[in-house]
Amino acid sequence: MTSGGAGSAAPSPGPDWRLARNPQGRLVLTDAQGQAHVGVVPVRAFxxxxxxEGVSLVGTDGHELAWVAxxxxxxxxxxxxxxxELAVREFTPVIRRLDAVSTFSTPSIWTVNTDRGQTxxxxxxxxxxxxLAGNALMIGSGHGVAFLVRDRLALDAHSRKLLDRFL
Incomplete structure (x- = not known):
């Protein structure tokens, strides 16, 4: 199976490669030739x-070692x-409700309820x-954390009203 990047071939899951965690907690991909690649990092395409869909297992040199469709x-x-491994790398809290905004101009302080608690x-x-696609939104905070709204139309009326002031 070919990978999603630059037309290079990468083995698909199955007997071509094995994945394990070493005693230090790092991912190790063992390829079809028996070579162990320590420190493999999974990267989602989308x-x-x-x-x-589309997860690349990348070696420490930045090259794709395997592709998972x-x-x-x-x-x-x-x-x-x-x-x-992805859960550690990807920290994107999902906003479930907007509780308050300090002002309807920017900069403003937003108080929200997320899948990880209030912040x-x-x-x-x-x-x-x-x-984003559909009714999704990605909101970047002043500290670089990206918050996701999966479907802005599915938020409660109060949250939609606050959010609409900024859209």
């Missing part, structure tokens, strides 16, 4: 739009290892709100 197609053990962040500019 982290927001299609998080289950669909994460859910992997056996349980390598899938869990990849998902654990506040500074929205420096309306340009920090990016529209």
């Amino acid at each position: 982290p927001i739009a299609a998080p289950d 669909r994460l859910s197609s992997l056996p349980v053990q390598p899938r869990q290892l990849i998902e654990e 506040s962040f500074v929205l420096k500019s309306e340009d920090d709100i990016r529209r």
Whole structure:
């Protein structure tokens, strides 16, 4: 199977490669030739739009070692290892509700409820709100954390009213 990058061939999941964690907690990919690649990093091709599709396993030199077309197609053990590693790398809280904004001009302080609890962040500019596919939004905070709104139309009326002032 070919990878998604630069036309290079990378082995697909199965007997071509194995994935494990070494005693130091780093991912180790063993390829078909038996060579162990320590410190492999999973990278999603489409982290927001299609998080289950297209995961590249990249070596420490930045080159792709393996390509996973669909994460859910992997056996349980390598899938869990990849998902654990991705969870550490990808910190994107999902906004469930907007509780308050300090002002309807920027910069403003937003108090929100996320899938990881309540927090506040500074929205420096309306340009920090990016529209994504469908009704999704990516909101960048003043400290560099990206917050996701999966479907702005699915938010409660109060949250939509606050958000509409910035869109």
